[in-house]
Amino acid sequence: MDRLVIPFTTRAEFQQHLATCLSRAEQTLQMFDPDYSIWELGSSATDAQLRRFLHGGGRLQLVAHDGKHVERSAPRFLRLLQDYGHLIEVRRTNAQLRQLTDSFCIGDQRDIVRRFHADHFRGEAVFNGPQDLQISLERFLTIWIESGPGLYANSTGL
Template sequence: MSTSSEPTANKDFKIQRVTWQNAEAELRILREFVFIKEQNVPPELEWDGEDENAIHVLARDEKGRSIGTARMTSDGHIGRMAVLRAWRRHGVGSKMLTALITIARARQLPRVKLDAQTQAVDFYLRHDFVPQGEVFMDANIPHQHMTRNLPSLDEHINIKDLPKQILGETRGYIDLKGLEDNKQAAIHMVAQGQRSLNLFTPNLAPRVFDNEDFIEAVKKLAIHNSRSRVNILILDPSEAVAHGHRIVELARRISSHIFIHRADEEDRNHVDTFMIVDDVGIIRRAHNDRFEGLAEFNNPAEARMLLKTFNEMWERSQPEPELRRLHL
């Protein structure tokens, strides 16, 4: 396996489930490169005897070269997530984690768990993991134990049943697998909102949010009553400034109910997208440039956790000056 794979402009890669028996050489090279060489993990700690019976996933670029790996043991313990440096922040870790969570759900595990390096805690928080206990040292690296409860399989809802979902009533989750799924889920959820929309989107995601139906849904929510509020948090306004965006124009017209802020430098590492509607409905994608995501119309517990993250980011943010100038 070559470790010199560089991401191309479209950053294409795929995730495969593999076994230790048929992919040991590739998995070893990746983990030796990332953990033993980069992070100075002692070999006797890295090779713990769990690999032969664990579930492994392997990420490959468009030329078939290995770029990342992760594993999950039979009790739902996720770990050994390694991504080549050139491919970090391109969604590889998110897709591998999602693949393992999907397998855990299929096995009807009640929860998954992991020991995150403290520098990666925010990444796992964005995937709905919750810290448990105190920070501890492993291989001379600080770690945080984290868990995520999993809904049972009978709570999965087919995307075809999206029109039947009622905000604040329907329990279950919908897997979003493409652009159209994301557009329709956002429209259907926001159209039912009456109090609040909190949206984090790095670049206002025009392919998802710059359409008449979504803008009409946002407008309806924003003017529902005097206390209705729409908060939109972005990282980069350049695309909206260069090409325009319907939601910017709507914010200009309903400026007392719709607010667009730019995230603080502290939050610039976020690559995900998420929204919370009326503090109960959530839609989230682990990577803004990809359309694999999840929609839940009635999950107040997870909505509260996601809203806590949003509010902390909002407190650090500032009104976006470039968009204010665009309004004039």
């Protein structure tokens, strides 16, 4: 597949591109969103994609400001965390990072689906474009380092 850049403006388009990113990932998924409220982490389709990814040995890293939505509305994700906790790490941002409002998912350091602001659906998906991800990868690493432990398989607190 050649490099593909696809702008989007709707929830359906975001969900479609996120599903594509998840399905293409084999080694790493790095995600950041303020609360994951529109990511459908509790859906059966997302659960199946993440289970396939994790069953193959992939590693999942999530960072959020707040995990209440995941705790309340994504029981499948909580079960996934119980089943694959050794391959999933979830962190919560500290107070200094709470002003961050973008949202993105990076798959295998070659694909990204990003919304420019978490309150809106406008964004872009880039597939097979590792050269386009450098800034986002550095941003994720900075967020990751500056964040603390979050949700665990046996307790809440994302």
